[in-house]
Amino acid sequence: MKWISVQNNQSFDLNSIIFLEKDEFRNSVLNLMKNGSRMIALTPIQKNIPQKLIAVLVNSESSNIFVVGCNFENSELTFESWANEFPHTNYFECELSENYGYLPLNHPWLRPVRKQNTILNNRPYNFFKLEGEEVHEVAVGPIHAGIIEPGHFRFQCHGELVYNLEINLGYQHRGIENLFLNSNPNQRIILAESIAGDTTIGHTFAHCSIIESLTNTKTSLRTQIIRTIVSELERIAMHLSGLSGIANDIGFALPSASYGRLRTLAINSLAEISGSRFGRGLFVYGGVRFDISNQIKNVIVTNLTKIQNDIKYINESLFSSVGSLSRFEETGIINENFAKSIGLVGLAARSSALEEDVRINFPYSAYKYNPVSMITLSTGDVFARTRARAIEIDEALRFIFDQLENLNQGTITSEVGNLSPNTSVVSMVEGWRGEIVHIATTDENGNLTQYKIKDPSFNNWYGLSLTLRNTAISDFPLCNKSFDLSYSGHDL
Amino acid sequence: MNNTFKLRILQDDPIIHNVKTALGLPLFRGMPNIEDKPCLENCNKCIDVCPTNAIQLNPIKINLGLCVFCPQCEETCPENIIHFTNNFHTATDTREKLIVTKNIKSISPNTASKKIQKYFGKSLKLRQISAGGCNGCELELNALSNVNFDLGRYGIEFVASPRHADGIVISGPITKNMANAISIAYEAVPNPKVIILVGACAISGGIFKDSDQISRKFINENKIDIFIPGCPPHPITFMNALLDWLNKK
Numbered sequence: 001m002k003w004i005s006v007q008n009n010q011s012f013d014l015n016s017i018i019f020l021e022k023d024e025f026r027n028s029v030l031n032l033m034k035n036g037s038r039m040i041a042l043t044p045i046q047k048n049i050p051q052k053l054i055a056v057l058v059n060s061e062s063s064n065i066f067v068v069g070c071n072f073e074n075s076e077l078t079f080e081s082w083a084n085e086f087p088h089t090n091y092f093e094c095e096l097s098e099n100y101g102y103l104p105l106n107h108p109w110l111r112p113v114r115k116q117n118t119i120l121n122n123r124p125y126n127f128f129k130l131e132g133e134e135v136h137e138v139a140v141g142p143i144h145a146g147i148i149e150p151g152h153f154r155f156q157c158h159g160e161l162v163y164n165l166e167i168n169l170g171y172q173h174r175g176i177e178n179l180f181l182n183s184n185p186n187q188r189i190i191l192a193e194s195i196a197g198d199t200t201i202g203h204t205f206a207h208c209s210i211i212e213s214l215t216n217t218k219t220s221l222r223t224q225i226i227r228t229i230v231s232e233l234e235r236i237a238m239h240l241s242g243l244s245g246i247a248n249d250i251g252f253a254l255p256s257a258s259y260g261r262l263r264t265l266a267i268n269s270l271a272e273i274s275g276s277r278f279g280r281g282l283f284v285y286g287g288v289r290f291d292i293s294n295q296i297k298n299v300i301v302t303n304l305t306k307i308q309n310d311i312k313y314i315n316e317s318l319f320s321s322v323g324s325l326s327r328f329e330e331t332g333i334i335n336e337n338f339a340k341s342i343g344l345v346g347l348a349a350r351s352s353a354l355e356e357d358v359r360i361n362f363p364y365s366a367y368k369y370n371p372v373s374m375i376t377l378s379t380g381d382v383f384a385r386t387r388a389r390a391i392e393i394d395e396a397l398r399f400i401f402d403q404l405e406n407l408n409q410g411t412i413t414s415e416v417g418n419l420s421p422n423t424s425v426v427s428m429v430e431g432w433r434g435e436i437v438h439i440a441t442t443d444e445n446g447n448l449t450q451y452k453i454k455d456p457s458f459n460n461w462y463g464l465s466l467t468l469r470n471t472a473i474s475d476f477p478l479c480n481k482s483f484d485l486s487y488s489g490h491d492l
Numbered sequence: 493m494n495n496t497f498k499l500r501i502l503q504d505d506p507i508i509h510n511v512k513t514a515l516g517l518p519l520f521r522g523m524p525n526i527e528d529k530p531c532l533e534n535c536n537k538c539i540d541v542c543p544t545n546a547i548q549l550n551p552i553k554i555n556l557g558l559c560v561f562c563p564q565c566e567e568t569c570p571e572n573i574i575h576f577t578n579n580f581h582t583a584t585d586t587r588e589k590l591i592v593t594k595n596i597k598s599i600s601p602n603t604a605s606k607k608i609q610k611y612f613g614k615s616l617k618l619r620q621i622s623a624g625g626c627n628g629c630e631l632e633l634n635a636l637s638n639v640n641f642d643l644g645r646y647g648i649e650f651v652a653s654p655r656h657a658d659g660i661v662i663s664g665p666i667t668k669n670m671a672n673a674i675s676i677a678y679e680a681v682p683n684p685k686v687i688i689l690v691g692a693c694a695i696s697g698g699i700f701k702d703s704d705q706i707s708r709k710f711i712n713e714n715k716i717d718i719f720i721p722g723c724p725p726h727p728i729t730f731m732n733a734l735l736d737w738l739n740k741k
Binding site: 172175184200258260268314317 | 516564623673
């Protein structure tokens with residue numbers, strides 16, 4: 001064994017990591033990927049020792065997380081890129097190169113991830129450009145029309161059709177990973193809530209799980225159930241918001257307004273529990289701050305019953321309309337093999353028939369005892385990504401009703417001790433977009449020395465750019481909304 | 493067609509009619525109320541737990557521009573002096589008024605000048621710019637146009653181009669990478685124009701104020717018309733701020 005294998009949220013000693021030589025490291029990672037694993041992180045194990053690298057891979061079938069180490073102390077910071085065989089690693093290599101000065105050799109397309117005005121290979125970076133007759137370029141952003149985060153999009157078009165879309169992000173970069181290392185625990189929770197404000201619960205869940213693993217804290221069953229209930233509430237709220245946006249993008253006003261109205265009910269249910277419409281302030285280390293009383297439970301059940309009843313009619317209106325189907329079907333297709341090779345995760349992956357769901361493949365918290373169903377669709381187009389939202393809402397409603405009925409008595413907080421020294425943890429959570437990964441490491445004094453975050457958007461932005469190939473540029477807003485990716489989650 | 497009518501009937505009457513007197517849900521954390529009681533001697537607990545250093549003692553003051561409305565100070569105070577009420581009126585027009593002491597029950601901006609009221613009283617078009625906002629404030633600003641809040645009924649709307657706007661609404665701590673874009677967008681807005689800051693990040697940098705990746709130059713160099721505190725601010729807080737400022741009923 002050239003690597004160690006751990007489970008989701010299982011802490012491991014830093015000394016147990018096997019740091020290989022460069023060539024062996026490359027082959028080990030390659031072997032794992034040939035056996036069906038997928039990269040989820042490529043980062044130095046400690047921020048201040050960039051020579052000691054780890055690659056973290058996951059195998060969704062066996063539910064294992066593999067950590068492969070490499071020591072570059074006696075060699076240059078270069079390695080042979082994996083991206084020509086396994087394209088999904090390319091963005092991780094770009095990120096490593098940008099943050100720590102590594103150079104992946106023979107990388108197909110080294111490009112900036114978050115920095116503006118970067119110099120790569122001693123040249124300023126230029127956008128990919130097409131030349132020829134009747135070819136034209138459309139540049140959009142960073143500021144877009146509408147209330148949305150900033151990002152820059154470059155379309156290379158031939159008439160209406162897009163040859164290539166290059167997405168240039170980083171405008172939201174706030175240096176959040178560094179802030180985690182320099183903050184006290186009270187600040188870290190607020191930071192986790194602000195990684196991506198639409199996935200407040202997902203990211204805070206991952207962060208709390210990491211700290212609880214590092215401190216060997218056991219959370220009560222009631223805590224775990226409340227945490228999964230609010231996760232599903234967030235999923236319902238954001239899927240409703242997505243459906244409303246998609247209906248709005250095809251100019252179908254009534255379903256758009258109706259989904260928007262139901263979203264208010266979903267986020268107000270969160271506000272009933274936590275006082276915040278996004279669930280801010282709910283998570284604390286070792287538990288949750290607010291309990292679900294019988295009174296609150298009744299309000300939530302009333303709100304969700306209303307959603308369950310009304311959404312049937314709204315879905316029927318949206319999905320039975322010939323107009324909307326003609327826009328949704330066969331627009332922005334990603335087939336299964338393609339989705340797998342570029343490493344899509346979450347809702348977008350499941351819409352392309354990939355069975356990727358952290359709640360099922362790497363079960364955590366109350367999902368271990370109360371499973372949810374995997375929802376996959378096969379067409380991989382805008383229709384699949386829209387329909388998947390509607391079905392996931394139904395499943396999330398079923399899950400919440402189930403859990404509320406069987407909510408057991410118990411405490412909602414546990415005592416949290418000090419962080420264990422020289423320890424590392426990988427924590428994965430299924431946010432409403434997909435797989436959230438947090439990785440933390442402590443030094444010999446029990447201080448955090450590395451905090452790595454991967455939002456599902458980090459994987460899926462590349463997917464969006466590829467769906468646009470040979471698609472009409474006028475379908476861009478629809479494709480974009482069907483993925484509904486986070487800018488701040490990517491830019492950190 | 494029948495389904496269309498059905499949807500309209502199900503929609504019922506979801507709008508919040510009286511925005512000015514609306515109150516939040518029981519646990520909602522809005523305007524903080526500071527009880528007129530002495531603190532315990534040498535007690536610094538609220539200052540120690542505050543994630544953004546928003547609290548000062550002797551006498552106790554909370555800076556709403558920094559506050560992220562987490563309940564950590566309320567939870568830790570042994571004398572129960574700090575309590576977040578469900579009052580939505582927390583916005584104002586000067587930085588001084590953002591500092592809440594024990595005698596203040598709610599704050600609101602002063603009415604705008606006669607000129608501004610004449611120009612924007614019946615129609616105010618705003619261009620929103622996110623500069624490091626986490627999408628929390630952005631979602632709440634989007635929610636302003638839904639059927640529950642319907643900001644459009646007051647003639648206030650968000651538009652796509654700064655050229656069509658009367659002012660800009662900024663969310664986020666202003667990242668270095670957005671500093672240039674935000675200046676260009678502001679220059680493109682015709683005069684007279686207003687600047688509205690939404691959320692703790694925009695007003696003070698919030699939880700990101702110590703990051704080396706943000707640049708506060710634009711905020712420091714321009715006159716800010718309205719500050720809307722919160723993390724993120726509730727849509728009704730935003731509505732109340734503009735209604736009070738434009739002197740609308």
